[in-house]
Amino acid sequence: METFSSIDAMRAWCRQQTRSGDTIGLVPTMGALHEGHLSLVQAATSSCDRCVTTIFVNPTQFAAGEDLDQYPRPLEDDLAMLRDAGVDAVFLPNTKEMYPGGPEQKSTSVQPSAVALPLEGLHRPDHFVGVATVVMKLFQAVPSDRAFFGRKDFQQLCVIEHMVRDLNLATEVVPCEIIRESDGLAMSSRNRYLSDDERQRALCISRSLAQVERAFAEGNRDSQHLESILVDHLGDCDSVDYAVVVDRETLAPVSAISKNVVALVAARVGATRLIDNRELYVD
Numbered sequence: 001m002e003t004f005s006s007i008d009a010m011r012a013w014c015r016q017q018t019r020s021g022d023t024i025g026l027v028p029t030m031g032a033l034h035e036g037h038l039s040l041v042q043a044a045t046s047s048c049d050r051c052v053t054t055i056f057v058n059p060t061q062f063a064a065g066e067d068l069d070q071y072p073r074p075l076e077d078d079l080a081m082l083r084d085a086g087v088d089a090v091f092l093p094n095t096k097e098m099y100p101g102g103p104e105q106k107s108t109s110v111q112p113s114a115v116a117l118p119l120e121g122l123h124r125p126d127h128f129v130g131v132a133t134v135v136m137k138l139f140q141a142v143p144s145d146r147a148f149f150g151r152k153d154f155q156q157l158c159v160i161e162h163m164v165r166d167l168n169l170a171t172e173v174v175p176c177e178i179i180r181e182s183d184g185l186a187m188s189s190r191n192r193y194l195s196d197d198e199r200q201r202a203l204c205i206s207r208s209l210a211q212v213e214r215a216f217a218e219g220n221r222d223s224q225h226l227e228s229i230l231v232d233h234l235g236d237c238d239s240v241d242y243a244v245v246v247d248r249e250t251l252a253p254v255s256a257i258s259k260n261v262v263a264l265v266a267a268r269v270g271a272t273r274l275i276d277n278r279e280l281y282v283d
Contacts, residue, residue: 001082002089007141010091014052014143022049026144026171028135031055032072032189033081036179040148041085043176052142053082054091059103061130072189091142098137109133113162118251119264120155120275123241128159135160139171146172150179152186154262154277155251178276180206186276198270201236205265208233209278212245212263216280221257230265237267248279258282 004010017024025044029037037053044051055078062068075092082090101107109129116128139147149157161173179187184206185199194202208230215229223245230243246253248260257280264277 001079001087003079003092004089005092005094005097007093007097010052010089010093010141011143013089017050018143023146024048024050024052024142024144025174026138026142026147027051027053027087028138028147028149029053029055030057030071030189031078032074032192033078034179034187034189034191036150036152036187038081038085039179040150040176041082041087043174044146044148045086047174048144048146050088051086052089052091052144053087054093054138054142056091056093056098056134056138058098058130058134059095060099060109060133061127063124063126066124067190067193072192091138093141098134098141110136110163112159113166115155115158115162115251118246119242119244120266123266128156131156132159132163136163136167139169144171146174148174148176150176151279152178152188152276154264154275154279158249158251184210186274188274190272190274193272194269198272202269202272202274204234204236205267205269205274205276208243208265209263209276213278213280223254223257223261226263230263234265234267237269239268241266241268241273243267245280 014024025048027040027044041051057071059068110132112128112132120127157175164173183203185203211233212226212229215226226245234240243265245261245263248262254261260281262277262279266275
């Protein structure tokens with residue numbers, strides 16, 4: 001497994017693989033890896049000739065007061081996991097490499113589509129500008145055929161899908177399933193912040209989504225009723241930013257459901273903010 005810290009070196013390696021006829025799968029991460037990330041690596045290695053994983057804690061997607069400084073950075077453990085998973089190359093840029101003018105400068109950025117405005121966009125207004133911009137930068141630094149993203153960060157996935165579509169980018173976005181603990185909790189780098197008690201209370205998030213999925217399977221197509229089920233089962237959370245059932249493509253509110261939707265939750269357990277979702281498909 002090779003590691004690169006400069007964009008020029010990383011890009012040259014990718015071009016060499018392409019000249020050799022190999023396809024490249026990209027797995028962007030912020031490190032603190034878990035089985036969810038490794039499932040993306042597995043998807044990349046199984047469908048592409050080469051797999052590149054990036055580790056970069058992107059400062060522009062953190063707002064003031066969020067956990068940028070505390071975000072876990074177990075680099076040696078991460079590299080060992082990636083090596084064991086069969087990753088071919090890891091891109092490890094520093095902030096100066098990714099943001100030559102500094103992340104605080106008013107430099108060029110990507111303005112995401114309207115799908116970025118609701119939900120996380122209301123609670124974290126500049127978050128998706130940072131996400132879209134850094135993913136665009138990574139696509140340029142690591143020219144790849146496919147990029148693999150988890151469905152847990154569902155709105156982020158939508159933002160990136162829209163960016164690729166709207167800007168005619170060549171990289172194919174491949175959505176991958178949410179990986180859960182045996183008790184249903186969606187895997188997240190932030191789960192390590194939870195105390196034992198908080199970890200148990202956090203299970204109400206996945207359970208609330210399972211209740212909605214059950215009601216939907218039984219024929220309930222009233223979004224307000226489904227949302228009330230979500231809220232009723234989130235009592236162990238300390239606060240709830242949103243618990244909604246919205247259109248799968250636009251994330252806009254719906255009333256009577258006639259096409260595919262997604263149930264999304266963002267809530268805090270203790271000081272830790274967790275997100276989760278379930279996609280609900282109309283037959």
